[in-house]
Amino acid sequence: MLLTYRIYRRICAILGLKKEDQVLFTGRLENQERKMLIKYKDGKMYNVRIIPIPMAGKTSVSFIDNAKGSTPAEEPVPKDRTAQIAGQNTVRVLWKPPADTSQCGNKYLVIVKNETFQDKATVTDTKYVLSNMNPASVYIFNIHATDKQGKPFNASASIKVRLSKTQYTTVKNLSVSKVNGSAIKVSWSKPVPADKFKDEYHVTVYGQDLKKTYTTKETSIVAGGLDFTKLDKVTVQNVWKNGTMFPAVATVSVKRGKC
Numbered sequence: 001m002l003l004t005y006r007i008y009r010r011i012c013a014i015l016g017l018k019k020e021d022q023v024l025f026t027g028r029l030e031n032q033e034r035k036m037l038i039k040y041k042d043g044k045m046y047n048v049r050i051i052p053i054p055m056a057g058k059t060s061v062s063f064i065d066n067a068k069g070s071t072p073a074e075e076p077v078p079k080d081r082t083a084q085i086a087g088q089n090t091v092r093v094l095w096k097p098p099a100d101t102s103q104c105g106n107k108y109l110v111i112v113k114n115e116t117f118q119d120k121a122t123v124t125d126t127k128y129v130l131s132n133m134n135p136a137s138v139y140i141f142n143i144h145a146t147d148k149q150g151k152p153f154n155a156s157a158s159i160k161v162r163l164s165k166t167q168y169t170t171v172k173n174l175s176v177s178k179v180n181g182s183a184i185k186v187s188w189s190k191p192v193p194a195d196k197f198k199d200e201y202h203v204t205v206y207g208q209d210l211k212k213t214y215t216t217k218e219t220s221i222v223a224g225g226l227d228f229t230k231l232d233k234v235t236v237q238n239v240w241k242n243g244t245m246f247p248a249v250a251t252v253s254v255k256r257g258k259c
Helices: 005-015
Strands: 022-030 033-040 045-050 079-087 090-096 104-113 118-123 127-130 139-147 157-161 172-180 183-189 197-207 210-216 220-223 231-240 250-253
Touching: 079 139, 079 157, 090 139, 090 157, 104 127, 118 127, 127 139, 172 231, 172 250, 183 197, 183 231, 197 220, 210 220
Parallel strands: none
Antiparallel strands: 022 033, 033 045, 079 090, 090 127, 104 118, 104 139, 139 157, 172 183, 183 220, 197 210, 197 231, 231 250
């Protein structure tokens, strides 16, 4: 069927659309019917179906769908996302491609965040693995499909993950006190639940042009050879039973010149 300019103008007249509003016009022949999409500057899209009826060798419009217009087609979004435990404090997030992949490339943008952390990665597989997670924290994964040029669509599929309802913590009651003119004592109490962690702690003293690290099995250390006027902060990080580091640190500030 030949879609003539006269038929096109007839459709626009029925829809009440002005010629100057037109942005894009496409059409295809399908089962002896002409289906076309007209998009206008106001963002509306009209899906039109034309059935040919013989009239002295000409074609006329006999049926129009969605004559009142509709919102733009939705962007492709990954579907059926799930999360699996993949190891100690590690999660594997999986998904399936969008239902309609005609606009999509072969990449996905994954953005993951919690209250203290945010990261993003572009992957070509339909999975993403995040390790060294805080079990008590809620992580939000947003998964975007991309177009054929690799640009992510605005729409995304989301999933929230938390490994445990138990509140795991950094060390408690962290404090710093002065021992003498060049040494400090750093003290703390065990994290909770204590039976999930080793008796091992990594302590770091920071300052101007200074970074000293210590490892101990006790809940305190003495750090010497320091210039109090250059001290900034002290951090303590606890260790899981399996030997991996807890993904957060306890921090205490130290005023320069005072302790």
